[in-house]
Amino acid sequence: MMASRGYWLLIGGLTFLTFVLFVLSLALGPAGIAFGESLSALFSGDGGPIVLIMQEIRLPRAILGLLTGATLGLSGAVLQGFLRNPLAEPGLVGISSSASLGAVLAIYTGFSAAFPLGLPLAALAGALIAVIVVQALAGSGGVLTVILAGVAVSSFASAMTSLALNLSPNPFAALEIMFWMLGSLADRSMTHVWLATPFILAGWLMLASLGRSLDALTLGADAAASMGVDLNRTRRFAILGTALSVGAATAVAGAIGFVGLVIPHILRPLTGGLQSRLLPASALGGASMILAADILVRFVAPGRDLKLGVLTAIVGAPFFLWLVWKSRRDLL
Amino acid sequence: MSGPLLDIAGLDVDLGGTSVVRGLSLSVKTGEFVGLIGPNGAGKSTLLRAIAGLIPVGGTVSVAGERLDRLGTTERALRLAYVPQEHEIAWPVPVETLVALGRTPHRSSFTPLSSRDRQTVKDAMVRMDVARFAKRPATALSGGEKARVLIARALAQDTPLILADEPAAGLDPAYQIALMRVFRDLAGEGRGIIASMHDLGLSARWCTRLVLLNGGKIVADGPPEAVLTPETLRSIYGVSGFFGTAEDGLVVQPLDLVERR
Structure with missing residues (x-):
């Protein structure tokens, strides 16, 4: 509404940033391919090595970075708006940890080795079971019930993951589980993209439809309901949309923390506190952050396979501390 | 009607x-x-x-x-519009944006505010005397100012x-x-x-x-x-009161507790 120009500048800037990082993600990598050559290979039909690298390795990685980052940013913003709590993030409602548990069980039982899509499918199943449990526990209760149900599901899933690690028959399985849980976009194929995309897009649609309802929820549940917001539908869409998109993102990329928490925080002051404006900005911001982090891991420690989730936490946590330091006077 | x-x-x-x-x-x-x-x-x-x-x-x-x-x-x-007792404002939203939330039921998804919406929002802000701080974040206002802004929001619902x-x-x-x-x-x-x-x-x-x-x-x-009346004040509230008339209106001032039997 008011001050629209600044907002569209922000959206335009973030879109441009995301686009540039996406192209860089395609163009940069251990195989030193010239910029123009790499991009033209994307659309080439011949089966040369460069074409193979571009189409089978870098393209899925860049697409998954975009999808995962936007998912984390969007769902973080929706959950903070819905729960009216600046500490909310996708992990809070138990989705990430349950998806992780599904993936860990797939590795533990050998299901992931027996069948190439076994791991992401098991992770998705974990996320969907979590959402059914949270929804059933929360019933038609308020915001606090959703948080408590999420914490309970999250703790149980973490405990089961620890149990799987504890009872792991061989150290390699334990190591694989550990590495998977750190989160990474390396060595993903187009099959992963095709598997995750429908769930992610369906989740986005649900989350993106909540803008107006979340705006009204700024004034509390009663006021929002009196302004025509269907609270049950809002809760269902927020939880299910997060489960679908974050569940699918976690299934293909592992658990990547901090993006869903930090990105809405950074962008909220720039969007005038209005949730419907924060959602697209936060999705673009999340995509930029994951794409940038995924480019960085290729150069910070080449050959050592630094995990994406580790980097986002290492960069994210100090930044968050600084943010808290800066705004602590407003919080008091 | x-x-x-x-x-x-x-x-x-x-x-x-x-x-x-x-x-x-x-x-x-x-x-x-x-x-x-x-x-x-x-x-x-x-x-x-x-x-x-x-x-x-x-x-x-x-x-x-x-x-x-x-x-x-x-x-x-x-x-119907409803103003809750609690003054809940979760995010630092500018006052005019907050008052415009009252237009929510009048708007379809993804459409900007119409000129009628804007006029109603403006009238509501003028009525509650909050137009002066239209651009300020509502969370930074005093308690009484917040209360007026939230009532303006309900008036904007029209x-x-x-x-x-x-x-x-x-x-x-x-x-x-x-x-x-x-x-x-x-x-x-x-x-x-x-x-x-x-x-x-x-x-x-x-x-x-x-x-x-x-x-x-x-x-x-x-x-x-x-x-x-003195009777309802005593039987329902358990207080005594002063009753008078000033400028053609009723004046009621509760005075003290009365013993309830």
Whole structure:
């Protein structure tokens, strides 16, 4: 509404940033391919090595970075708006940890080795079971019930993951589980993209439809309901949309923390506190952050396979501390 | 429109296994500014939330002849606005943006504010004297300023019926009187207002009608002079009071506790 120009500048800037990082993600990598050559290979039909690298390795990685980052940013913003709590993030409602548990069980039982899509499918199943449990526990209760149900599901899933690690028959399985849980976009194929995309897009649609309802929820549940917001539908869409998109993102990329928490925080002051404006900005911001982090891991420690989730936490946590330091006077 | 603006018949509300409102019937016409009074726990807030459709109820609530339980949430929001008692503002939203949230039921998804929306928002801000800080974040305002902004939000909803839970709490005397004037004017323009109040003096002077609740039932209903009497003050509130007349209006000032038998 008011001050629209600044907002569209922000959206335009973030879109441009995301686009540039996406192209860089395609163009940069251990195989030193010239910029123009790499991009033209994307659309080439011949089966040369460069074409193979571009189409089978870098393209899925860049697409998954975009999808995962936007998912984390969007769902973080929706959950903070819905729960009216600046500490909310996708992990809070138990989705990430349950998806992780599904993936860990797939590795533990050998299901992931027996069948190439076994791991992401098991992770998705974990996320969907979590959402059914949270929804059933929360019933038609308020915001606090959703948080408590999420914490309970999250703790149980973490405990089961620890149990799987504890009872792991061989150290390699334990190591694989550990590495998977750190989160990474390396060595993903187009099959992963095709598997995750429908769930992610369906989740986005649900989350993106909540803008107006979340705006009204700024004034509390009663006021929002009196302004025509269907609270049950809002809760269902927020939880299910997060489960679908974050569940699918976690299934293909592992658990990547901090993006869903930090990105809405950074962008909220720039969007005038209005949730419907924060959602697209936060999705673009999340995509930029994951794409940038995924480019960085290729150069910070080449050959050592630094995990994406580790980097986002290492960069994210100090930044968050600084943010808290800066705004602590407003919080008091 | 011929019938009453609001018609409540046989309203029952149970909260946590306790019956809070029992078999309550009430009808309010356009042009009325109803003050809902009664001691703490009498069921004032519950009654307002029940009318607004925020809690499950037994019995029927109709606005302009239409039963609210048969309307969708948006349809309901076009007929009545509700100002909660708590001044909840979760994010630092500029005041004009916050007031514009009241236009939510009038807008379809993803459409910008129309010129009519903007005009209504502006009128509501001027009416509540908050246009001066239109650009400031609402979370940075004082308690009384927040209260006025939140009432402006409800006015921007532009509904025939307005419900307000303790709207005068936290306002200084000048703004309390200004608010009473706004409600009187809105009633005069053909709307209906129901506001719960604790300030008997204010409600006696400004409401066109008082409804006295006790134990979830209406114990008195009528013009202020008929409802606020030394007897009702003693039997319902357990206080004695000073009653007088000034500038053609009733003056009520509670004085002291009386021994209840």
